[in-house]
Amino acid sequence: MKKTFKKLLALTLTGVLVAGALSGCGKKEDKDSKTDSKTITIAASATPHAEILEYAKTALKEKGYDLQVTVFDDYVKPNEVVESGEFDANYFQHVPYLESFNEEKGTHLVVAGKIHYEPFGIYPGTKKSLDEIADGDSIAVPNDTTNEARALLLLQDNGIIKLKDGAGINATVNDIEENPHNVEIVELEAAQVARVVNETAYVVLNGNYALAAGFSVGKDALAYEQNDSEAAKTYVNVIAVKEGNENNEAIKALVDVLKSDDVKNYIKETYDGAVLPYEE
Structure with missing residues (x-):
């Protein structure tokens, strides 16, 4: 397993967000009035966000911009320093978290800009293919609100269940309207799901727990969230800025580079499916 994958184990943007201590902070003047600056300061989580940004530095340098990346290990301060103007942007969060913040x-x-998503996958348990699904099979899913909804939506996308209209990202097992295989949905704490691979037909995992269990998203997932899925569109990780700065030339240059084919290829080759570029 790649070294990068090990670092992904500490990252759970798809689950409950846990605030930690600040590992670094760059202090500078309020940038709101300095839209022509050639320095871009950005607050980011270590993996994969800061790694992607570090890779993007060369392309931004060619455009005349100096990208300065500061790693934070909590999910509060990166938003506060962008709101205050200390930093130009951040890259660590998905849209629901930004909106709730x-x-x-x-x-x-x-x-x-919408940059990447970290897909949920259906992984083999006692069954090695979705074609083997049989009446009464059990499928383990995370039991917290966000992750369970994503798991159920993925099962629906693959024809295993059908949810009530409008259930969407708030779906629970109570929203299952059709269950043609009479599958049993086994709800477990997210970190426990992978431990029942020998007891359930399939397990549904988010990227970091899949990696912790030794699964390769790209090689082992029987199915995973696609770019056009409701979950991918909802939980895409974004570049966030203070309102009014989204059209600054420096920010547009940053987003353009992060959405370039070069960076997309870097993401695909580095993370083996655990992180995927988001396609509009």
Whole structure:
């Protein structure tokens, strides 16, 4: 397993967000009025966000921009330093978290670009193919609100169940409307799901727990969230800026580079399916 994969184990943007201590912070003047600056300061989580940004530095340098990346290990301070103007942007969060942060904290952060998502996958348990599914099979899923909904949506996308109209990202087992194989949905704490691979037909895991269990998303997943899935569109990780700065030339240059074919190929080759570029 690649070294990068090991670092992914500490990252769970798809699950409950846990605040930690700040590992670094760059202090500078409020940048709101300095839209022509050739220095871009960005707050990021270590993996994969800061790694992707480090790779993007060369292309940005060719465009005349100096990208300065500061790693944070909590999910509060990166938004606060962008709101205050200490940093130009951040890259660590998905849209639902950004929206809930704005609502709770009264901040004014907006999406400047949608960059990647970290897909949920269906992995083999006692059955090695979805074609083998049989009446009464059990499927283990995470039991927390966000992750369970994503797991159920993935099962629906693969024809295993059908959810009530409108259930969407708030779906629970109570929203299962059709269950043609009479599968039993086994709800477990997210970290426990992979431990029942020898007891259930299939398990549904988010990327970091799949890696912890020794699964390769690219090689072992029987199915995973696609770019056009509701979950991928919802939980795409974004470049966030303070409202009004999304059209700054420096920010547009940053987003353009991160959405370039070069960076997309880097993401695909580095993370073996655990991180995938988002296609609009």
